[in-house]
Amino acid sequence: MSAARSEIEALLALMRTLRDPERGCPWDRVQSFASIARYTIEEAYELSDAIEREDMARLRDELGDLLFQVIFHARIAEERALFDFAAVARGLHEKLVRRHPHVFAELRELASDELQSSWEAHKAHERQASGRHGTLADVPRALPGLARAFKLGQRAGRVGFDWQRADQVSAKVREELAELEAAIEGGAQESIAEEFGDLLFALANWARHLQIEPESALRQSTHKFERRFEQMEALAAARGLVLAQLSAAQWDELWNEVKVHPKD
Numbered sequence: 001m002s003a004a005r006s007e008i009e010a011l012l013a014l015m016r017t018l019r020d021p022e023r024g025c026p027w028d029r030v031q032s033f034a035s036i037a038r039y040t041i042e043e044a045y046e047l048s049d050a051i052e053r054e055d056m057a058r059l060r061d062e063l064g065d066l067l068f069q070v071i072f073h074a075r076i077a078e079e080r081a082l083f084d085f086a087a088v089a090r091g092l093h094e095k096l097v098r099r100h101p102h103v104f105a106e107l108r109e110l111a112s113d114e115l116q117s118s119w120e121a122h123k124a125h126e127r128q129a130s131g132r133h134g135t136l137a138d139v140p141r142a143l144p145g146l147a148r149a150f151k152l153g154q155r156a157g158r159v160g161f162d163w164q165r166a167d168q169v170s171a172k173v174r175e176e177l178a179e180l181e182a183a184i185e186g187g188a189q190e191s192i193a194e195e196f197g198d199l200l201f202a203l204a205n206w207a208r209h210l211q212i213e214p215e216s217a218l219r220q221s222t223h224k225f226e227r228r229f230e231q232m233e234a235l236a237a238a239r240g241l242v243l244a245q246l247s248a249a250q251w252d253e254l255w256n257e258v259k260v261h262p263k264d
Helices: 003-018 033-052 056-077 087-099 110-131 143-159 166-184 189-209 214-238 248-260
Strands: none
Touching: 003 056, 033 056, 056 166, 143 189, 143 214, 166 189, 189 214, 214 248
């Protein structure tokens, strides 16, 4: 038995013990698909954060945490006689072979655009085979808002429902901004929220046409803000200033100072 197979078997046995009705962990025993779903999502984000920080030791740990989530869900499914971990692995193997005919069947090289088209064609076929016929079927609702808006626009664009040029989307952004400003003047909070959402959706599609991944762009900007704010805190502390007592002018001075002399 290979080392990898041995370790997987050990994890599966550990999960069975944790879920054992008599001697298992009280917390693990009562969990369901729904109750641990948020932890699965959190583990994926922690994995992404480790990659972004280039922390390889943490990356190994986070991969383990995410694998444990897969094993947890598979164990719950096995207890309900739905499927088991072996079925999950087997299904993944079959799907990857099916989606890579250029590697396992046709044995020919494809250009990157051909690879993408082939991949999407196989995914569309799989959606139909599983009864999910719509173009927008199976875009996860748990995705972050900007990421899901980006993917929905991408899917719609593949069947021709899209702007032709980025400047057309920028015009849509300006239109949505004007509608938001009109809603603000009207004062109805529900309308303001709706128009604000429309503006964000338009921005996500503008990013797509500019070949920018909006979720990543926003994360970079928030990291930059976080870094600059921490530098302002450090400057204020060095000068004996109390943050809550700073005037708007003092905040502007600190902000401009860290912008001119940023420290990574």
